[in-house]
Amino acid sequence: xxxxxxRHPVHVVTVAGPPSSGKTSVILRAIQTRENQGASCGxxxxxxxxxxxxxxxxxxxxxxxAGVAGNICPDHYFVTNVESxxxxxxxxxxxxxxxxxxxxxxxxxxxxxESLAVCVLDCLSGIDTPLKVGPMLKLADMVxxxxxxxxxxxEREVYRYRVRKVNPKAEVRFVNGISGQGCHRLFESWMDxxxxxxxxxxxLRFTMPTAVCSYCLGETRVGKERQIGIVKTLGT
Amino acid sequence: MQITSLTIQGGLDKSGNAELEAVTVQSGDICCLVxxxxxxxxxxxGDIEWLAQEDTPSRRTVLLNGEKPGRGAREGLQGKxxxxxxxxxxxxxxxLALDFLEMHAESQxxxxxxxxxxxxxxxxxxxxxxxxxxxxxxxxxxxxxSRALMIADTAIFGKSPVVLIDExxxxxxxxxxxxxxxxxxxxxxxxxxxxxxxxxxxxFRVVIRxxxxxxxxxxxxxxxxxxxxxxxxxxxxxxxxxxLRAGIPIV
Numbered sequence: 001x002x003x004x005x006x007r008h009p010v011h012v013v014t015v016a017g018p019p020s021s022g023k024t025s026v027i028l029r030a031i032q033t034r035e036n037q038g039a040s041c042g043x044x045x046x047x048x049x050x051x052x053x054x055x056x057x058x059x060x061x062x063x064x065x066a067g068v069a070g071n072i073c074p075d076h077y078f079v080t081n082v083e084s085x086x087x088x089x090x091x092x093x094x095x096x097x098x099x100x101x102x103x104x105x106x107x108x109x110x111x112x113x114e115s116l117a118v119c120v121l122d123c124l125s126g127i128d129t130p131l132k133v134g135p136m137l138k139l140a141d142m143v144x145x146x147x148x149x150x151x152x153x154x155e156r157e158v159y160r161y162r163v164r165k166v167n168p169k170a171e172v173r174f175v176n177g178i179s180g181q182g183c184h185r186l187f188e189s190w191m192d193x194x195x196x197x198x199x200x201x202x203x204l205r206f207t208m209p210t211a212v213c214s215y216c217l218g219e220t221r222v223g224k225e226r227q228i229g230i231v232k233t234l235g236t
Numbered sequence: 237m238q239i240t241s242l243t244i245q246g247g248l249d250k251s252g253n254a255e256l257e258a259v260t261v262q263s264g265d266i267c268c269l270v271x272x273x274x275x276x277x278x279x280x281x282g283d284i285e286w287l288a289q290e291d292t293p294s295r296r297t298v299l300l301n302g303e304k305p306g307r308g309a310r311e312g313l314q315g316k317x318x319x320x321x322x323x324x325x326x327x328x329x330x331x332l333a334l335d336f337l338e339m340h341a342e343s344q345x346x347x348x349x350x351x352x353x354x355x356x357x358x359x360x361x362x363x364x365x366x367x368x369x370x371x372x373x374x375x376x377x378x379x380x381x382s383r384a385l386m387i388a389d390t391a392i393f394g395k396s397p398v399v400l401i402d403e404x405x406x407x408x409x410x411x412x413x414x415x416x417x418x419x420x421x422x423x424x425x426x427x428x429x430x431x432x433x434x435x436x437x438x439x440f441r442v443v444i445r446x447x448x449x450x451x452x453x454x455x456x457x458x459x460x461x462x463x464x465x466x467x468x469x470x471x472x473x474x475x476x477x478x479x480l481r482a483g484i485p486i487v
Contacts, residue, residue, distance in 0.1 A: 154389045161343030
């Protein structure tokens with residue numbers, strides 16, 4: 001029997017954003033609004049150093065899978081494992097799979113062309129943040145702004161404008177990860193996304209870094225003679 | 237879409253009983269929400285902000301111009317159609333007042349940003365009576381100055397037809413002038429307040445009990461007579477405050 005035929009499609013959402021921007025809170029709140037709809041939801045959390053947030057999902061009875069990249073580039077780690085994340089979701093009979101990816105270096109974007117791409121930014125993090133985070137914002141379908149309840153209306157409007165300048169196409173929403181305001185509508189829009197059967201052959205929205213120098217292989221010493229591979233200098 | 241009226245179709249209170257059938261607020265009206273802390277004023281403001289369509293715990297429905305907004309309209313309006321001012325909000329940006337206002341004006345598509353920015357600062361200074369300079373950093377503003385600047389900015393630069401205000405009393409701001417600014421700008425204003433002066437300055441008040449809208453009371457002419465007294469008290473308090481702060485003996 002062809003395994004493909006028996007698989008059921010899953011709504012896949014990639015959620016990216018700087019550390020402490022409120023990704024986990026927003027995802028938790030959004031999934032908590034599902035009760036009436038009976039959808040089964042799970043989360044895969046990609047982290048660089050440790051995964052403290054998985055307990056928060058477990059406490060809420062949300063199936064969670066943690067991946068700690070450790071020494072490996074977190075983006076490479078993400079893309080080499082994303083297919084098996086979907087397999088896990090299918091085996092767990094999930095309707096919605098949220099892939100949360102934290103603390104990337106801002107150069108990359110963990111977003112796939114085949115699934116809904118969400119970027120979470122924190123309004124308290126400074127007016128230039130939208131210009132600093134790069135492709136994870138630029139290539140997102142939806143931008144969620146958190147902590148907007150702590151700043152002025154004028155600053156919210158400027159923040160929104162700045163986000164739109166970087167990404168004119170994305171839907172921009174203010175969501176409160178503490179009170180849950182806006183999370184119901186957010187969850188609805190995630191469930192409206194086109195579900196996917198497989199991520200085999202899926203494409204990244206942005207290329208991964210060309211990190212092939214000696215430091216990628218574990219070199220720790222400073223010095224020209226230690227630098228092998230693709231090296232870029234500051235040009236001073 | 238020009239929004240000239242907003243209707244809240246009643247849902248259920250915290251015990252599951254039906255609340256008032258409907259409350260409609262027109263452009264230029266000030267609707268005050270009254271009730272003890274925890275009665276559900278902020279939740280009602282939340283329902284308005286999210287254009288609730290029987291999809292919040294209160295099961296309320298919000299109509300614009302008497303009609304249900306379609307899903308497209310709801311998504312399109314999101315985050316843009318309501319301006320909010322609350323006691324918890326602060327300016328957090330490390331910028332000078334003038335520079336920030338120019339940036340805000342630009343983001344709102346206002347042609348002469350500099351002129352507009354000065355207009356907002358002048359207006360804020362009239363509201364708070366404790367003038368600040370255009371070159372003051374935003375984060376240096378006092379509570380009263382910040383609140384006055386938020387009000388002036390929202391009234392002059394704000395494009396949203398609806399303004400939600402959650403508790404702005406005790407900030408040393410000229411309340412009458414502030415509300416007049418919004419109603420002159422033809423905004424639909426919702427105001428959650430415990431301040432008798434603000435309550436009587438409103439067009440009408442909705443009494444919130446146990447999470448539900450339980451009563452609508454239009455401010456009568458007889459009630460407005462109390463305004464004279466309250467305004468005199470307010471002015472007296474502002475005057476004493478000014479003197480005490482300036483080191484002028486009051487006796």
